Amino acid sequence: MSSTMPQIEAPQIVACTVSRDVQNFDLLIEDMEDTLGENWGDLGFEEALSFFTQPECQSLELIALALDAEDEENLALMGEIIIQAKAQDIKVILIAQDMSPVSLHSLLRQGADEFVPYPLPEGELSSAIDRLRAKPVETLAPPPSQPRQLKPGAQKDGALIVVHGLAGGTGATTMAVNLAWELANVEKERPPKVCLIDFDLQFGAVATFLDLPRREVVYDMLSETETMDEESFGQALLTFEDRLHVLTAPAEMLPLDIITSDDVKRILDVARNQFDYVVVDMPSTLVQWTEAVLNNAHVYFAMLELDMRCAQNALRFKRALQSEELPVEKLRYVLNRAPKFTDLNAKSRVKRMAESLAISIDVHLPDGGKHITQANDHGTPLASSAAKNPLRREFAKLAASIHELIADEAKAA
Secondary structure, X not given: OOOXXXXXXXXXXXXXXXXXXXXXXHHHHHHHHHHHOXXXXXXXXXXXXXXXXXXXXXXXXXXXXXXXXXXXXXXXXXXXXXXXXXXXXXXXEEEEEOOOXXXXXXXXXXXXXXXXXXXXXXXXXXXXXXXXXXXXXXXXXXXXXXXXXXXXXXXXXXXXXXXXXXXXXXXXXHHHHHHHHHHHOOOOOOOOOEEEEEOOOOOOOHHHXXXXXXXXXXXXXXXXXXXXXXXXXXXXXXXXXXXXXXXXXOOOOXXXXXXXXXXHHHHHHHHHHHOOEEEXXXXXXXXXXXXXXXXHOOEEEEEEOOXXXXXXXXXXXXXXXXXXXXXXHHXXXXXXXXXXXXXXXXXXXXXHHHHHHOOOEEXXXXXXXXXXXHHHHOOOOHHHHOOOOHHHHHHHHHHHHHHHHHHHHHHHO
């Protein structure tokens, strides 16, 4: 006679509620129990993102994302949960109470499959689950991080747009990422091909802001630019949502002088031949190969803020370029977190700073607020997570004006 105890098999979890506090949705708990019995669980927002990466989520068919008005402050996080769920082929039912139509529309566009208002109508949750289970399984598109094949011999002569922060935290990487994304979407019918290059080899954050992995192949490509061709350059690229090609910073911190001006020139030449626009995020440090980037740039954005450190750095930056007889006329100064139209005192300070530095501040970017940090932390451009944010609108306007200017130059050539 065996002495082992019989094993009681745990119920397989096929669905989960995801909410700030599921106890706020007691009717949802009752309907989940009536429909699924013990085959469901509950997760918090951050727990859900972690759970999607675990092997246990393989049995998960759907999540019920339960939100109320308090959760509208974290739409970027909600959107990320939906995106990650869809990436795992998990259906999403949106359960919403007292949320604005704009927020609901944004989340549905992120990929939510069904919407059910709360309090739940009788039998509506069960009907939504049945509809989702009846839908055929869709063929997933290739992962967005797959490298794309580049065409040998292409000669696009793309425009090179550079963003350089004159001090830490001025928002240069945020501008580079979002400007590149807006350029990639500036036309719906014939979107231009855009490549975003992170040349901050030590602290580059483009990969973080787009939720892309850092790979060793980037270092291999940077180390062997003499033999680099379209194929090897293409293998080092990643794609974001099948629209934007990205060369991230290397996986490890590297000395900025590990590459030379010749290396940079080769990389930029290949990129410009393959893409309509090449956007470069530069380190804030001036290096030997900064000259190569500036000489090849169509426009070189210098980011600053309304403070003394940026004013001093702008003056030193300008003097350094002039002493080497570099083309300072390519510089376009960008003021981030610019004062509002009604803040006359701050606007007069901006005018005095420009006059004292003998520069023209051509672009004034508003403060995007907490949406900027949320979007960057969750690896999404502002156009996806906060489309109506005033900073995102300025990026869209800037991209449209650049695209129009380049198009006019091409016609005149």
